[in-house]
Amino acid sequence: MSFINNLSVRVKLLILTVPLSIALIVACVVMGVEMNGVEEEVTGVYYDTLFTVSDNLINADRDFYQARVADYKGDKQDFDDNMQQTYDRVHEADSVASKSPTLYNEVLAGTSDSIANLISKFDQHYEAAFAAGDAGDETKYEEEFELAREAISEMTDITEQWALEEHSIIQNEIRGKIIGLSIVFGILIIVLIVIAVIVIRQIRGGIATATDHLIELAGGNLNIELVEEGRISKDEIGQMQSATNKLALKLREIMSRSNEMARSLTSAGEELASSSDQASQASGQVTLAVDEISQGAVSQATSVENAAGNTNDIGNDIEVIASNVEQLDTFAGEMKATCNEAMDALGKLVEQTRELRGSVKNIDDTIRSTNESANGIHEFVNAITSIASQTNLLSLNASIEAARAGEAGRGFAVVAGEIAQLAEQSNQSAQEIGHIVEKLLHDAAESVDVMAKLNESFESQTEQMRTTRSNMESMASGVENVAESAQAIAEKIEGLTGAKDTLVGIVSDLSAISEENAASTQETNASMQELNATFTVITQSANELQSLAKELEEIISYFG
Known part of the structure; x- marks a missing residue:
């Protein structure tokens, strides 16, 4: 086995x-x-x-x-x-x-x-x-x-x-x-x-x-029972099973890491929103006590530094997700190529089966030709039997005539008797040959029945191969859907990358503002106005970041 x-x-x-x-x-x-x-x-x-x-x-x-x-x-x-x-x-x-x-x-x-x-x-x-x-x-x-x-x-x-x-x-x-x-x-x-x-x-x-397994994966179920490597065959079908196992494992890894990244992204958005609220409260308190401006600026600078670190972490996580999605797309392409190779092999098998059916048809024609020849032999045997019967009758007539001739016809009577014996032997031999020919006809008829059953088996095998090919085409379509989903995830990640870049710019601006506030209290009013505007942008960016994180979680939940 x-x-x-x-x-x-x-x-x-x-x-x-x-x-x-x-x-x-x-x-x-x-x-x-x-x-x-x-x-x-x-x-x-x-x-x-x-x-x-x-x-x-x-x-x-x-x-x-x-x-x-x-x-x-x-x-x-x-x-x-x-x-x-x-x-x-x-x-x-x-x-x-x-x-x-x-x-x-x-x-x-x-x-x-x-x-x-x-x-x-x-x-x-x-x-x-x-x-x-x-x-x-x-x-x-x-x-x-x-x-x-x-x-x-x-x-x-x-x-x-x-x-x-x-x-x-x-x-x-x-x-x-x-x-x-x-x-x-x-x-x-x-x-x-x-x-x-x-x-x-x-x-x-x-x-x-x-x-x-592919149907389960297409339905978003990643918790399928994988086939052990020792039980996988070394043929093309085994390669397809091995590729399916690798795809399931890779999807599990990607989805697990994506879930972690989505949760981190949500947490970072919440922290960013919280920091923005705290900064807003601090800016309100600046108008009450100018002497606390320097302390608020230091606290603000610290918060901005933390936000910058979180933003960098988010950027790194997004890059990892993009890399994993790219690998997912690559695996989907390999899976599709494997499906195409399997369909090509099935096509060649169908062609070989068609050629074999032609060979079986030739053998069937040969058997039928042999059957017709045996029928011809049977007719010749009947003719020989008829001739032997006529010869026997002629020898009997000759014996009668020889008996009438008396002593002069004794020699002719002996010859007529021998002819009668030969005719009887010929008749027996013809009957034996006829039995053999009938046996041959019977065997040929059985061979014709066997060939008919063989043709029916070929029809059934061809239909099964067509069904298999249809299943392979459906599997290839599912692989294409996986590739499209990976492409959609990549597009979403590109949007996250753009938002991350915007957030980094905002945090950089916020850091510069904090440094200016700490360096010069004389520009407090103007700086506070700019700071309020900056906090508004930060709040909007945090909300957008949370929205993107929720959207990413919804996409990943499909593979729960």
């Missing part, structure tokens, strides 16, 4: 999309390799071995029969040719069958011997038939001829039984591969879903926390 927290948002989103893309590609490649392997295995069983062996044995049986017919006719050349062809075809079948140890050496279920032994028996009876024919032993010749032909027939039966067993083995292998791949990809999909839930929950939690 901590490892995911330290990743950027872009990497987290890549964790969601890249493994899924790789899984789809690997699935396509593995399925292609497995289908190619099945095709090669089926070709090896049904064509390279079954077809070649069966074809040679059937043709050998036909040649053997034709040799018998030639012997009856007394055609020695035709007899020798057909016997040699029989021998060659049987041994060609032997050469092909020997490549499969199971077919060649084992005694299969439902059979009584192996092809290896039957080849030896065929050679023995074949040679014995030749020898009996040369010796003129017709009975022995007939017996050995039939035994050799029975050996060919048994080899044909063994080949067919082997083909059935190999077909069962291939079907079991295909089922095993399908189950294995289904388990592997099922586990992979579950792992990807778990990772997606973890990443999305982490991203959504960080954004929700930062949004809640």
